[in-house]
Amino acid sequence: MGPTSDDLLTTTQAAALLHCSRQHVADLCDSGTLPFARIGTHRRVRRADVERLLRPPLRRETEKSLWLHRAVAGKLVADPDRALALARRNLSHRRAVHTDGSADDWFDAWDRLLDEGVDAVVDMITARTDEAADFRQNTPFAGLLTERERLKVLASFDATHPRRARSA
Incomplete structure (x- = not known):
């Protein structure tokens, strides 16, 4: 199924979302940075492509952690009682080990999040x-x-996210 009219933005609408000029959006289209389609003589861009520009890519280690936690999420929804119990045990253990108070904010934040439930x-x-x-x-x-x-x-992460060659 192709994009709906709600998915497509004018360059003026895209410029408003990107907080830039319409000409800059046209330049992004012409350079290949922002994919577009022509409708008559006018450019149209997908909202998702504009939003991608607003969200910078994650650093490799952050992306890797995200992939690992997607796998954690799968196990969490498959067996929530076991997963949440493990998380609470781990938090309790870490509190016992880190008695200097330096991590209390994170322990408290995780406790609150776990209390909100699996979806949260x-x-x-x-x-x-x-x-x-x-x-x-x-x-x-x-x-x-x-x-x-x-x-x-x-x-799987390494296979789909090859390391970029470093320039000398």
């Missing part, structure tokens, strides 16, 4: 926001994926 946790750990990346960095889901599952996800 899945939404957070699979989001592409800075806040979600911070939550993933401090995840209490260690041990939910088996080592074999973890390695399989990492291999």
